[in-house]
Amino acid sequence: xxxxxxxxxxxxxxxxxxxxxxxxxxxxxxxxxxxxxxxxxxxxxxxxxxxxxxxxxxxxxxxxxxxxxxxxxxxxxxxxxxxxxxxxxxxxx
Amino acid sequence: xxxxxxxxxxxxxxxxxxxxxxxxxxxxxxxxxxxxxxxxxxxxxxxxxxxxxxxxxxxxxxxxxxxxxxxxxxxxxxxxxxxxxxxxxxxxxxxxxxxxxxxxxxxxxxxxxxxxxxxxxxxxxxxxxxxxxxxxxxxxxxxxxxxxxxxxxxxxxxxxxxxxxxxxxxxxxxxxxxxxxxxxxxxxxxxxx
Numbered sequence: 001x002x003x004x005x006x007x008x009x010x011x012x013x014x015x016x017x018x019x020x021x022x023x024x025x026x027x028x029x030x031x032x033x034x035x036x037x038x039x040x041x042x043x044x045x046x047x048x049x050x051x052x053x054x055x056x057x058x059x060x061x062x063x064x065x066x067x068x069x070x071x072x073x074x075x076x077x078x079x080x081x082x083x084x085x086x087x088x089x090x091x092x093x
Numbered sequence: 094x095x096x097x098x099x100x101x102x103x104x105x106x107x108x109x110x111x112x113x114x115x116x117x118x119x120x121x122x123x124x125x126x127x128x129x130x131x132x133x134x135x136x137x138x139x140x141x142x143x144x145x146x147x148x149x150x151x152x153x154x155x156x157x158x159x160x161x162x163x164x165x166x167x168x169x170x171x172x173x174x175x176x177x178x179x180x181x182x183x184x185x186x187x188x189x190x191x192x193x194x195x196x197x198x199x200x201x202x203x204x205x206x207x208x209x210x211x212x213x214x215x216x217x218x219x220x221x222x223x224x225x226x227x228x229x230x231x232x233x234x235x236x237x238x239x240x241x242x243x244x245x246x247x248x249x250x251x252x253x254x255x256x257x258x259x260x261x262x263x264x265x266x267x268x269x270x271x272x273x274x275x276x277x278x279x280x281x282x283x284x285x286x
Contacts, residue, residue, distance in 0.1 A: 025194060025246045025247045026246070027193050027194060027244065027246060029193075029220065041176075041178075041248070041249060042176070042248075044247065044248040047247065047248075061247055061248060061249075068223075068240075068242070071220075072221055078239045079223065079224075079239055079240040079241070079242070080239065080240075080241050080242070081220060081241070081242045081243075081244055082180075082241055082242070082243045082244070083243075083244040083246055084244075084245070084246045084247035084248065084249060085246070085247075086247065
């Protein structure tokens with residue numbers, strides 16, 4: 001299932017780097033944080049497998065918008081962040 | 094087996110090139126072509142795209158829809174390069190590109206990333222305090238204009254299509270391209286005349 005633009009999501013509060021060697025393209029500052037799907041950018045081989053030369057299935061990649069106010073100290077700004085996040089890092093908000 | 098750390102670099106390179114060719118991963122010619130296109134890529138390539146987008150509405154639409162196709166339309170080599178996305182600055186929104194995880198950069202159209210783009214300071218502050226960072230570049234974005242920080246984390250590479258500055262009416266594409274700087278296409282600066 002491909003998430004549609006506008007869908008409210010939350011980035012998983014998951015820290016696999018605590019368990020062993022990993023290659024993750026989901027920045028720390030977004031783990032556990034709410035955002036909104038902007039668009040589906042396409043499907044790309046999962047970098048978490050690719051980096052270890054394992055067979056890498058294609059996974060949906062999304063542009064996800066986050067409010068800067070929510071991520072950092074809220075000052076009532078409308079500024080936002082737009083970040084590429086793989087679908088398997090997203091859960092329902 | 095000899096110690097790889099003590100092996101002569103040139104000998105090691107030849108061995109790796111031989112293996113890449115033997116396994117059909119990349120021929121010496123492929124590698125030379127890739128090195129040439131990487132070395133030839135400069136911010137001048139991105140500036141040509143920006144200038145064309147400023148003068149040709151159809152090209153602007155193509156650039157925003159598919160940056161890779163727009164680059165190829167100007168004979169910029171994109172083979173083997175990640176897909177290129179273009180974020181347009183408007184009177185409502187100013188875009189700033191960063192790669193917080195490493196130094197992902199649209200090399201095909203801007204060349205090698207500048208040293209500051211790779212610095213820990215830029216990468217941390219672009220997301221946490223973009224307006225403070227821009228102020229140090231003497232770039233003032235009005236409070237009512239939204240700043241959109243684009244963190245380049247995965248398979249795309251992103252560049253900014255800046256706004257055409259006033260005072261450039263009637264200019265040719267070449268004249269326009271000459272005022273577009275690397276920083277304008279990352280979003281730390283804006284073009285001016």
